[in-house]
Amino acid sequence: MIFICEKHKLLEGISIVQKAITGKSTMQILDGIYINAKDGELTLIGSDMDLSIQTTVKSDVIENGEIVIDAKIFGEIIRKLPNSDIKIETIENESIQITCEKSIFNVVYMNASEYPSLPNINENLKVEVSESILKNMIKGTSFAIAQDETRPILQGILFEVKNKNLNLVALDGYRLAVRSEFLDTDIDIEVVIPGKTLIEVSKILEDNEKTVYITFTNNHILFNLENTKIISRLLDGKFVNYNSLLPQEHKLLVNINRQELQNGIERASLMAKDGNTNLIKLDITEDTLVITSNSQLGKVREEVSLKLQGDEIQIAFNSRYLLDVLKNMEDEEVIMEMTSGISPCVIKEKDSENSKYLVLPVRLMR
Structure with a gap:
């Protein structure tokens, strides 16, 4: 040679x-x-x-x-x-x-x-998506992959093609991330890909409009880029029915500037690093969100303007879980839907149906 x-x-x-x-x-x-x-x-x-x-x-x-x-x-x-x-x-x-x-x-x-030969994958059943869209979808869900090895299926990302939509879904028991994009195909498919594989795929993908051809078998998925093929084993088992976890109703709706909320939570979380809870409290009133955090390090109070539909509420979160969501959203304004201080909070982009996130609150000791 x-x-x-x-x-x-x-x-x-x-x-x-x-x-x-x-x-x-x-x-x-x-x-x-x-x-x-x-x-x-x-x-x-x-x-x-x-x-x-x-x-x-x-x-x-x-x-x-x-x-x-x-x-x-x-x-x-x-x-x-x-x-x-x-x-x-x-x-x-x-x-x-x-x-x-x-x-x-x-x-x-x-x-x-x-050297072992690569799995043979028939490339007849395939869907097409642009590199930039797929890269963005992986980035917008992979942070919610479970790290806990006791439920291996949750260490993967659900890759679902259904009703002319491609859905990527990840959840770890504390938050749920769903990203969707229109896909002009009649194929219906549901597979679970190891999360670490998709993270590596996203590093190879570029922010361009070139097409990725995606092919499935019972055991493997193939991503075919211009000069590169990525073949991954699929995870065995059925993914959680994520639609049943998303609340169908809410009692209050908050409309808030995403960057202002993110900045306020980031500053408040500086005082929330005591222990691993990263606990911040949100006090939502008619036109103001007050973010507070108290720890042995000290205390902090932040205010952000908002528009509220519904009743006032007090609720607490792990700040890291909220920040992971906000950093992966793009709209200037986001919507937060809640029912009570102990029920899940759903976060969406105001002008887009492509992202949906659910974050569980932390129960406050009375």
Whole structure:
């Protein structure tokens, strides 16, 4: 195998596939990047069996061949080489020689025939969505993935195509995040994708209008980008019926400026860091929201203007849960719907139906 490739192209390919290499696999071969040089391009693959990423890089291939090379050392070498063309060739003793300007590295490689093949996915049943929309949807839900390993299904994100809508849903028992986008398809599908996989997918996606083709099987999901394929194992089991968790009625509605609310909560939370509750109290009156927090550190009082429909209320929250929601919303104004000081609060954007969040309050000791 002999090829010559521009450093920045090779490095970009390595950094994409490295996202699938955890170093936790019992198979040593999966610590490596699979490289196949053929027909003027390199095919790179990284995998931990649950998540596999394949990408192609344009290259001057002089002699076809395939190898597997330790991802960590290969990535570090390429990163530190000069910004110039890199020549890589196989030599004796199962080694490759990496040459760039005056630098020469000899590195041992592994046998490519031992590398597991990627799952075969029939790409007939597929939906299409733009990169920027999918990236935004993942960002707007992934913060609510459960960290608790006792309910593995909640460590995933529900990926639901239904009634010409794509819905991404995450919940952890304290908050629920739902993002929806119109999708011109008649396909109905419901799968649960490991949350950590989708977070890695979002790092590869860019803020552009290029199309991502998404294909499903019973066990896997495939995201097909321009030069990159991401294949993930699906989680077994049925996701929680999230619609049943969203209250159908409310007794009061608050219309408030999102940035002012976020700023007020961020300042109040500075005094709420005592312990892990991050407790802040909201006192909602006819035209004012008073945010307070008392701890051993001291106390704070913040005021934000609002418009209220319904009765006045006192309610308390973990400030972090509210901030996670507000940071992932885009509208200037948000709507908060509540029924009592101990029932869930639903937060929506004023002018958009695409986001819906539910946050449980903290019960106050009387």
